[in-house]
Amino acid sequence: MSDDDHAVPVFVLATANPDKTTEIAAILGQGVALRPRPSDVPEVVEDGETLLDNARLKARALVEATGLPAIADDTGLEVDALGGRPGVYSARYAGEDATYADNVDRLLEELGGVPDARRGARFSTVALAAFPDGSEVAAEGVVEGTIADEARGAAGFGYDPVFVPAEGDGRTFAEMTPDEKHALSHRGRAFRSLADRLGVDQAP
């Protein structure tokens, strides 16, 4: 723990996903001190019906295990032409052990032949801070966009190579710098809003 940690609130990060960890740390900046998830805490079964349920399950498990405030997030990609799927099942879309590439391939396959005008989609993230006294603060972030015809770009993770945000310039999230993605993204919006509600500084 550095001396600076005493000046800002400390949270354990519930995610073990290094891609999400990097993004959350970059978005929150120096306003909070993030502790990594202890490796001996077992994976939480994400069997909630909503993003909020799953974010709460993950954050609460870390509060129980560490006695510290914890931050978790849960994200879903809702595709209009698929009736909102994969949604809360985004991580397991192509099967239990699906890789990011497997999920992207399945999405492109399912949307084969769907015209551009009907490829609307959105990412939603719920970011949640849970405290040892049982209280919590939650915030949601949404970004509207479309699913590209093919994967483009190597940055980011998950479905980034096929997601084109509506407020962007036609590039997928995977073709953007991290800062460009965070400025528009579901996770950027959710965590900036969470930081706001927690009253923490968002200095870079």
Ligand code: IMP
């Ligand atoms: P999680 O439940 O928050 O871990 O997210 C579920 C799945 O959504 C992940 O496994 C990724 O495939 C996908 N996902 C989450 N966040 C992003 C993102 O920022 N870009 C692209 N895909 C994402």
